[in-house]
Amino acid sequence: MIAVALLCLAGAGLLLPAGPGRLAAVLPTERARGRPHLRLARLTPVLAGTLAGLVAAGPGGAIAGTVVAAVVRRRRAAARADTAAAAVTEQLAESIGRISEELRAGGHPAAALAGVAADGPLARDVLTAPVTAAALGDDVAGALRRGAEAHPAVADDLHRMAAAWTLAERHGVPLAELLGGVRAQMRWRVRFGASMRAQLAGPRATATVLTCLPALGLGLGQLLGADPLAVLRGGLAGQALVVVGVGLAAAGALWSDRIVDAAVPR
Incomplete structure (x- = not known):
C-alpha cells in the first residue's frame, strides 16, 4: 500500500501546473525550486489526497486521491495566476499612463521611464530593464522585448510598448499617443476580464457541483446502508471503477x- 501511495505521489509531480503562459505568474523562481522544503510544501496537498484516498478506497483510491488533489491544486494555481496577472497589468497600465502624461508635458522619454521608481512594485519589476537601457542610451525597445520573455503575464503589452517605441524613434510618431493606446487596451482587457469572470461564476459553480455529484451519491449510498465503498x-x-470514474x-x-477560460481575454 505504501509503495503504491509513493508511486502516486511521484506521478502527481507530472500533473502539477508548469510551463509558460499565465501560470508563470505564480510559478516558483529557480532559486525557490532549489529548496527541498518548499518543493515538499507544494506537494503536501497532493500527498494528503493520496493518503486519504488510500485509506478510503485502497490503492485505486490512492491514485484517485492523487488525481483529485492535483486537479484542485492546478485550479487554485490558475486562479492565483489570474489574480496576479490582473494586478501586474493594472500597475503597468498606470505606469504607462503616467509616462504618457509626462511625455505630453514635454518630458524626455528616459526621464519619464525613470519615474517608475514611484510606481507600484510589480510595474517597477517589469520596467527595470527598460529604465536601465534608457538611462544608458541603449535600445529601449529591445529591453522591452527581453522583458516580455521574463514576464509572460504582460508579454503582449510589452511587445506593443516596444513597437510603439520603435515607431516613435524611427518615424517620429508621438510616443505619448502610442503609449496611450497601449494603456487603453490594457485597461479595457482588465475591466472586461473582471466582468466576464463575474458573469461566469455561475457556470463555474454549476460545473463544480456536477463534478462532485458522484461523491455525493457515494455518501448517500453509505447513509442508506448500500455500502458502495465496500464494493x-x-x-x-x-x-x-474508482480510477476510471x-x-x-x-x-x-x-x-x-x-471552455470557461476561453471566454476571458488574456
Whole structure:
C-alpha cells in the first residue's frame, strides 16, 4: 500500500501546473525550486489526497486521491495566476499612463521611464530593464522585448510598448499617443476580464457541483446502508471503477475550465 501511495505521489509531480503562459505568474523562481522544503510544501496537498484516498478506497483510491488533489491544486494555481496577472497589468497600465502624461508635458522619454521608481512594485519589476537601457542610451525597445520573455503575464503589452517605441524613434510618431493606446487596451482587457469572470461564476459553480455529484451519491449510498465503498474497495473491478470514474470526473473538470477560460481575454 505504501509503495503504491509513493508511486502516486511521484506521478502527481507530472500533473502539477508548469510551463509558460499565465501560470508563470505564480510559478516558483529557480532559486525557490532549489529548496527541498518548499518543493515538499507544494506537494503536501497532493500527498494528503493520496493518503486519504488510500485509506478510503485502497490503492485505486490512492491514485484517485492523487488525481483529485492535483486537479484542485492546478485550479487554485490558475486562479492565483489570474489574480496576479490582473494586478501586474493594472500597475503597468498606470505606469504607462503616467509616462504618457509626462511625455505630453514635454518630458524626455528616459526621464519619464525613470519615474517608475514611484510606481507600484510589480510595474517597477517589469520596467527595470527598460529604465536601465534608457538611462544608458541603449535600445529601449529591445529591453522591452527581453522583458516580455521574463514576464509572460504582460508579454503582449510589452511587445506593443516596444513597437510603439520603435515607431516613435524611427518615424517620429508621438510616443505619448502610442503609449496611450497601449494603456487603453490594457485597461479595457482588465475591466472586461473582471466582468466576464463575474458573469461566469455561475457556470463555474454549476460545473463544480456536477463534478462532485458522484461523491455525493457515494455518501448517500453509505447513509442508506448500500455500502458502495465496500464494493469499490473489494476486488480489481472496484479499484478500476474508482480510477476510471475519478479520472473522467477530473478530465471533465479540466475541460469545463478550459471552455470557461476561453471566454476571458488574456
